[in-house]
Amino acid sequence: MSLLDLASAALLLAGAAFFLAGTVGLLRFPDVYARLHALTKADNLGLGFTVAGLALEVGDVAVALKLGITWALVLVSSSISCQLVARTAMNAGVRPWRRP
Amino acid sequence: MTGAIGWAILIPLGGALLAAAAGERASRWIAALAAAATTCAAIGVAASVARHGPSRHPAGGWLAPLGIELRADGLAATMLLTIAAVAGLVAAHALADRSRAAACARSCPLWLFTWAALDALVVSGDIFNLYVTLELATLAAVGLVADGEGPDAPRAALRYLLFALPGSLLYLLGVALIYGEHGALDPATLGAHVGASAPDTAAMALMTAGLCLKAALFPLHAWPVLAYTRASPVAGALLAGLVGKAAFLVLVRLWLEVYPATFTSAAGPVLGTLAAGAILWGSLHALWQPRLRAVIAYSSVAHTGYLFMWFALGTRDALAGALFVVMSHAAASASMFLATGAIARALGHDRVEGLTGLAHRLPIPFFALALAGTSAMAMPPSSGFVGKWLLVRAAFETGHRLWAAVMLIGGLLAAAYVFRLLRRAFLPRPAGEPIAITRSSGGHAALALALVAIALGLAPGLALDLLRGGSAP
Amino acid sequence: MTPLLYASSGVAVFAIALYRIFTAGDVLRKIIAANLLGGGVFLILVAIARRPAAGIDPVPHALVLTGIVVSVSATACALALARRLEGTTLDDGDDGDDGSDDTEVAGRGP
């Protein structure tokens, strides 16, 4: 196992950890805004780590770039859809949760 | 002249596309030209089959089993002519109605698509391609129903679609299983290999069930009735006359060319029972329908039963009889739908009790109704008589007395429901009851269709020779 | 083994959809069922294409692509009709055989 493999494995594990955190947040957080927060922040970071980990392994700049583009596209669409969901919830009168 | 078979599909297809893009006036002209040219192509195919026997036309130049072959044989040729006669006259009816030019321009791409789908269906030599043609016929038919003017049109169209779809998909699942077992889609290869293995039996059961659902065989007969009664007369004529027969024709092809004898002999009695149910149930219901169109719709349910009787009898004569019923009922039911449309337009309704004494005021539609009615009740010399006589004779010859009795009872019931309509129309009009009749048009195509139904019966030899000129029957 | 796994999954989807298309009351759910009915068949077809060791059979793939287009067309058509539908079911009215219908035939001349 080379140093590259080790670095890649570490990045992939980090990505998986962030995904796990995001999913736990989705299931456990109290309201739609908090869940969105968990989902977009943690999952986007997790995807970034995963992409970086995979890019180290592919050994081809073109494929690595494509992976990077995938991440960028997901960032754009998830940030905007997060905003859309939040605004729709706001408009529908969903109040942000406060500690009771 | 093997190209005619291609033209019979490409002309209505191209005509439909052009008509969809053209303006109101132009689209009517395009539709008229396409209808005439498609009829010529159908005649060309029939002439070639009559003169040189059956032929094959590999689409794209790719021979089966790899490619899709179109086939011109006796069955295809007679059905192409039937479709051309019925769809052509219905088209003439639609195009002649100048008062509804806009509606006609909107619907003519759809009936051209229906025509193309049916032509493609009767010549197709590929079981997956048959699925595509069935779906094209279904969606074009749904469009025609949805285009109806009543408030119920979307509901009737949606219900039609949601019953037709599972039928096609059951059929497609059968196709998938058969391909998995034999790796081919053309009837010739499949006919040589299909046996009694588990996948083959399951595939054939699925395809048969799907096509029975699509053909609206009893007890799953109720779903097209709403569409038949709610659609415009043009759509009703095409749906009940032609589209309703499509699934039966596919099943005939499979039964003749793909299914092995073990399966057909096991499934025959089941289909016979359902067919008998359809004949009795449909005819009885037709007896007390309050509306003219509903009478004709239930008469169509009963006639589906006559067609499916062939599967129980299985002889060549019975097949000729069933296909004769296809031809005669296509013309007769289309005629009755158009005549009913003309009557309904003149009166503003089509309630049977409101028809009292109107035969003299609306002579042409009622004459068409009476003539088409003689074919529906199988009175000689109509074509309905020839078809049902062949079926009943085959039933006696093969010892199926019960089925013969059912068909004879069905004929009597048909006589009863046709006479119920005509008697009322010829009763003296009650005095002092004014009847507003708007100027009616459109009875002429109905009359022409009724005459086709009668003429077929006067010279049955012509059609039967062409039918046998091909390979299959 | 993998093809059989996915094919069984396809059969399950098909059976669920077949059951629901006839029992669901709401039209939207019937339309979803009709769409999934196709999905089940496509899964079976592609699983069948996956079996040969020599390589994938491209013919079922082409058939499925054709099937998906047909399925989208039918679904879009059904949804457009559903948008024009008044109620939620297909059965809230007469079927042309109960005699209570008095609807005038539309399009009567002036």
Add this chain to the structure above:
Amino acid sequence: MTALDVLLAGALPVLAWRALATDDLHEAVVFFIALGLVAALAWARLDAPDIALVEAAVGAGVTGSLFVTTLRARGLRPPASPAPRRARIALAVLTIASALGIGAALAALPAEPPGLGELVRASLPETGVQHTVTAVLLNVRGYDTLLEMAVLVAAVLAVLARAPSPSARPAARPAAPDDDPARPLIAVLARLLVPGIILVAGYLLWRGAFAPGGAFQAAAVLAGGGILAILAGRRAPDPHARAVRRGLVFGPGAFVLIAAVPLIAGRHVLEYPEGWAKVLIVAVEVALTFSIALTLVLFFPASGEKGT
């Protein structure tokens, strides 16, 4: 067979059941879309990248948004009562029995089956393209594709059958209410994505000649871009406009023409002349991509229909 396969294959029926059994229609549609995405993964696992692309774009994307649009247009309605209990039980027994029968039939299929794959690969040099699925779709079984295009046009005509004409619509009404708070955000998204989408569609179309991709995949992506642009405030194409109608039938019309020309020359339907297969296939694909994308966009209700 891996754990992933078991997970995917197991998830599909569960999602199907959730989509069809839940009382909440919104939930049903969400499950339906999720099922489309899982199915796209399943296609990829089954080595069907062409289908995976179409499923992701059409099965989950276009069809899913059509369901969402319809749900919005119809508004909330009282739930409909299901079929009577006895009928449900009978049908459940019947479907379970047939599913078991079909499953048994599938298990009995030969493991090393006869198929047309070898034949297709042997004929590939004559088809004019290097990708087998494209060769089957546009040459060997091109006739199926021709009829399939007719299905698409027939369906869009059925969709538009009695759609309100533009004259019946309130004049100069924007595509959606301006107070929609989502509008500016979607506009940003459209500005960012639409150029890329057009690029991707062109790439998919070009790639189809030798690798997974092709007209339908490209059209599905293009239609997605079109729908995004409409959501962002661009005017939707008016289905009654002459130019839109012409665009709609342009692709299928070109296909019919190419199918008909060999007939005049005494050949067979859709038989490409020697050496012309590649050029004609590319021409047909370009024309079809455009028309299919337009058709998919037109499947969405025009603004005048919304809320009726």
